[in-house]
Amino acid sequence: MTQESFLLAGKAFDPRDPASSMKNPAAGGFSSFEGWVRNHNEGRDVISLEYEAYPDLANREGNRIIDEAFKKFDIIDTRCVHRTGHLQVGEIAVWVGVTAKHRQDAFRSCRYIIDEVKARVPIWKKEHYADGHSGWVRCEHCEAHVHRH
Amino acid sequence: MTQESFLLAGKAFDPRDPASSMKNPAAGGFSSFEGWVRNHNEGRDVISLEYEAYPDLANREGNRIIDEAFKKFDIIDTRCVHRTGHLQVGEIAVWVGVTAKHRQDAFRSCRYIIDEVKARVPIWKKEHYADGHSGWVRCEHCEAHVHRH
Amino acid sequence: MKTIRLQYFAILREKRGQSEESRQTTATCPAELYGELKAAFHFPLTTEQLRVAVNGEFSAMDTPLNEGDEVVYIPPVAGG
Amino acid sequence: MKTIRLQYFAILREKRGQSEESRQTTATCPAELYGELKAAFHFPLTTEQLRVAVNGEFSAMDTPLNEGDEVVYIPPVAGG
Numbered sequence: 001m002t003q004e005s006f007l008l009a010g011k012a013f014d015p016r017d018p019a020s021s022m023k024n025p026a027a028g029g030f031s032s033f034e035g036w037v038r039n040h041n042e043g044r045d046v047i048s049l050e051y052e053a054y055p056d057l058a059n060r061e062g063n064r065i066i067d068e069a070f071k072k073f074d075i076i077d078t079r080c081v082h083r084t085g086h087l088q089v090g091e092i093a094v095w096v097g098v099t100a101k102h103r104q105d106a107f108r109s110c111r112y113i114i115d116e117v118k119a120r121v122p123i124w125k126k127e128h129y130a131d132g133h134s135g136w137v138r139c140e141h142c143e144a145h146v147h148r149h
Numbered sequence: 150m151t152q153e154s155f156l157l158a159g160k161a162f163d164p165r166d167p168a169s170s171m172k173n174p175a176a177g178g179f180s181s182f183e184g185w186v187r188n189h190n191e192g193r194d195v196i197s198l199e200y201e202a203y204p205d206l207a208n209r210e211g212n213r214i215i216d217e218a219f220k221k222f223d224i225i226d227t228r229c230v231h232r233t234g235h236l237q238v239g240e241i242a243v244w245v246g247v248t249a250k251h252r253q254d255a256f257r258s259c260r261y262i263i264d265e266v267k268a269r270v271p272i273w274k275k276e277h278y279a280d281g282h283s284g285w286v287r288c289e290h291c292e293a294h295v296h297r298h
Numbered sequence: 299m300k301t302i303r304l305q306y307f308a309i310l311r312e313k314r315g316q317s318e319e320s321r322q323t324t325a326t327c328p329a330e331l332y333g334e335l336k337a338a339f340h341f342p343l344t345t346e347q348l349r350v351a352v353n354g355e356f357s358a359m360d361t362p363l364n365e366g367d368e369v370v371y372i373p374p375v376a377g378g
Numbered sequence: 379m380k381t382i383r384l385q386y387f388a389i390l391r392e393k394r395g396q397s398e399e400s401r402q403t404t405a406t407c408p409a410e411l412y413g414e415l416k417a418a419f420h421f422p423l424t425t426e427q428l429r430v431a432v433n434g435e436f437s438a439m440d441t442p443l444n445e446g447d448e449v450v451y452i453p454p455v456a457g458g
Contacts, residue, residue, distance in 0.1 A: 023239060025187070025188040025238045025239055026187060026188060027185055027187065028184065028185055028187040029182065029183070029184055029185065030182070030183040030185060031181075031182050031259075032180070032181050032182075032183075033178065033179070033180050033181075033252065033255070033256070034178070034179040034181075035177065035178055035252065036176055036177055036178065036179060036248075038174065038175060038176065038177040038250065039175060040175065089174045090172060090174055099185075101187065103182060103184065103260075103263060106182070107182070107256065107259075107260050110180075110256075111252075111256050114252060
C-alpha cells in the first residue's frame with residue numbers, strides 16, 4: 001500500500017489506470033466496484049451531479065479506510081478513486097479495486113471500503129433534477145432551501 | 150437477461166467486451182470479479198492451468214445460475230465469462246459483472262454467481278506444477294495418479 | 299442390449315484415452331453402467347464422487363437408460 | 379480575540395457565499411464559533427448534524443481553539 005491508495009480525480013478517469021498497477025501473480029481474485037451516476041434518486045429524475053470534496057481530509061480519511069481494510073482482511077493490494085466536479089448520468093463517481101489470494105477477502109474488503117468511503121470521507125453530492133431544482137444529498141434542510149439555478 | 154449471459158471463452162478475452170453492453174442510466178452500481186490464475190495452490194508452485202468444460206451443460210447450468218440471481222436480487226443485468234483451454238499465471242480464468250440500482254444487490258449477486266459457478270458448472274481445472282507434475286483439482290485420487298508430462 | 303453414447307471429460311477422459319464412444323451395454327441405469335466402465339478402464343472415482351448427466355441434464359444415478367441416450371459422468375468440478 | 383481560518387464546503391459554502399475566510403472571534407471552541415456563524419449567515423444545520431475538523435483532523439466540538447487554527451464544519455457526507 002502506498003500513500004496514494006486513495007485518490008481524488010477532478011476529471012473522468014479510466015479504471016484500468018489504477019487497476020493496471022495491481023497485477024500480481026500471487027493474486028487469485030480481483031474484486032471491483034464502480035459507482036455510476038444514476039438518472040433517478042428517491043423518485044426524482046436526476047440529470048447531473050456535482051461532487052465537492054474537502055481534499056486534505058478526504059485523502060487522509062480515504063487512506064485511513066484502506067489501512068483498516070489491510071488490517072481486517074487478507075488482501076494484497078487496493079486502490080480507490082473518487083471523482084469531484086460536475087458529472088453526467090452514466091459517469092463513474094467512485095471506483096474501488098482489491099486483489100487478494102482468495103475471493104472472499106477481495107469481496108469483503110471491496111465492500112468495506114466503498115461502505116466506509118460513502119459514510120466517512122468528506123465528499124458532498126449535489127443533485128440537479130430534470131425539473132430545474134437542485135439539492136445537497138443528505139442535507140436534511142435542503143428541501144426547504146431548494147433553489148432554481 | 151439473454152441466453153448468452155453465461156459464456157465459455159476458448160481464448161483470452163477483455164472484460165470490457167462483455168461489460169460494454171451493460172451501461173444503463175438506471176444503474177447506480179457495477180460490481181465485478183475477476184478470477185486470476187495464481188502462481189501457487191495448496192503449497193505448490195503452479196506454472197499454468199488447463200480448464201476443460203462440458204460445454205452444453207456448462208452453458209445451461211451457468212445461465213440457470215444467472216436466472217437464480219435475477220430472482221434473488223434486485224439487479225439490472227449480469228454477464229459471466231469462463232475460460233477454457235491452457236492459461237498462464239496472471240490470465241483471467243473467470244469474470245462476472247453485475248449492474249444494479251443499489252450496490253448491495255450488485256455485490257451480493259456478483260458473489261452468488263461466482264460461488265455457484267465454481268460449485269456447480271461442469272468445468273475442471275488441471276494444474277501444472279513447477280516440479281513437472283500435474284493434477285486435476287478436487288479429484289481426490291489425483292495424488293495417487295500424478296504423472297509426468 | 300442398447301447403445302449408449304458416452305462423453306468423457308477431465309480425469310475420466312485421460313483414463314479412458316478418448317473423449318467419446320458408443321457402447322453396447324445391458325446396464326439399466328448410469329450407476330450400473332459406471333460399474334462396467336470403472337472395471338474396464340480403472341476409473342479412479344466412485345459413483346459417490348460423481349454426478350451424471352443424461353442427454354445434457356443432471357440426472358439421478360438410477361435413471362432408467364434408453365436406447366441412444368447420451369451419458370456424461372461429472373467428476374468434482376473446480377471452475378474459476 | 380483570536381484569528382481563525384475557516385473553509386466552507388457544500389451547502390455551507392453556498393450559504394456563506396464564499397469558500398474561505400479569516401475571522402476574529404472570542405469563541406473558545408468550534409461549537410461556540412458555529413453558533414456565531416449560524417446566526418450571522420443563517421446556516422441551515424445544527425452542530426448535531428455536523429462534524430468538525432480542526433487543522434485537517436476530525437475533532438470534538440468542544441476542542442479548545444488556538445490562534446491561527448483552521449476550522450472546517452462537515453455537513454452530512456454523501457460520496458459515491
